[in-house]
Amino acid sequence: MTPVVEHPVSRDPGLAERAEAWLADPDRVDGPLRTAATVMLVRDGADGPEVYVQRRVPSMAFAPSTVVFPGGGVDPADHGLDPTTPGLAALAEAMGVTPGAAAPFAAAAVREVEEESGVRLTVADLRGRAHWVTPAFEPRRYDTWILAAAMPAGQEARETSTESDRSGWVRAADLLARHAAGEVRMLPPTVVSLQQLGAFEDAAGFLADRPRIARVLPELVRRDDGTLVLRTALP
Structure with a gap:
């Protein structure tokens, strides 16, 4: 049976407002998609695996004040990555695409991680995790590959971007508990990725x-009680 998860839209007033406006518009159309990549940098902590996260500044047009993994949109220059780059064929196989199709996402992932955290990765460091698309009602939408990589030895992740105001290493269970308590804001792909990380001992x-x-x-669904949720069927 395909697992299904639901994310209450009401947790984010801005999200709920956009969702209601989209549903009320008889001429609604899906917003355009931009390709993107994000990376779960992971390491072992005293109590299990940890992941590096950042909180986006409140002024961001997309996902303000939201906890995310380092990443961003695919730039034109990212399409120039050589399809024969070491590690790309294995990553593409895990993603289920050709090396040529995987190349711009891998290039964007490596570039964005260095720009946002100062950590230098190689394409061979990357592992495929998931492929998510922003819901249709959002004006800013992304077709995003979620990748993962081990934190390289001898390097330090730090805040190097103006797009976030806080960053650090966290255990998945701790961040999920804060999200459930309404203390932090996260998008469904981040929540599901953390749940998956939390299932491993290292x-x-x-x-x-x-x-x-x-x-x-994710599909926007109104329950019988009127509650709006983002319903997601996972692979």
């Missing part, structure tokens, strides 16, 4: 995992 086990990857698009 970073190596998580990085060795090869999940089945399929394109995931």
Whole structure:
């Protein structure tokens, strides 16, 4: 049976307002998509695997004040990555696409992680995790690959971007508990990714995992009690 998760829209007033306006518009159309990549940098902590996260500044047009993994949109220059780059063929196989199709996402992932955290990765460091698409009602939408990588030895992740105001290493369970309590804001892909990380005892086990990857698009659904949720069928 396909697992289904639901994310209450009411947790984010701005999200709820956009969702209601989209549903009320008889001429509504899906917003355009931009390609993007994000990376779960993981390491072992004293109590299990940890992941590096950042909180976006309140002024961001997309996902303000939201806890995310380092990442961003694919730039034109990212399409120039050589399809024969070491590690790209294995990553593409895990993603279920050709090396040529995987190349711009891998390039964007490596570039964005360095720009936003100062951490230098190689394409061979990357592991495929998931493929999510922003819901249709959002004006800013992304077709995003979620990748993962081990924190390289001898490097330090730090805040190097003006797009976030807080960053650090966290255990998945701790961040999920804060999200459930309404203390932090996260998007469904981040929540699900953290749940998956929390199922492993160490970073190596998580990085060795090869999940089945399929394109995931959350659907806006109104329950019988009137509550709006984002309903997601996972691979």
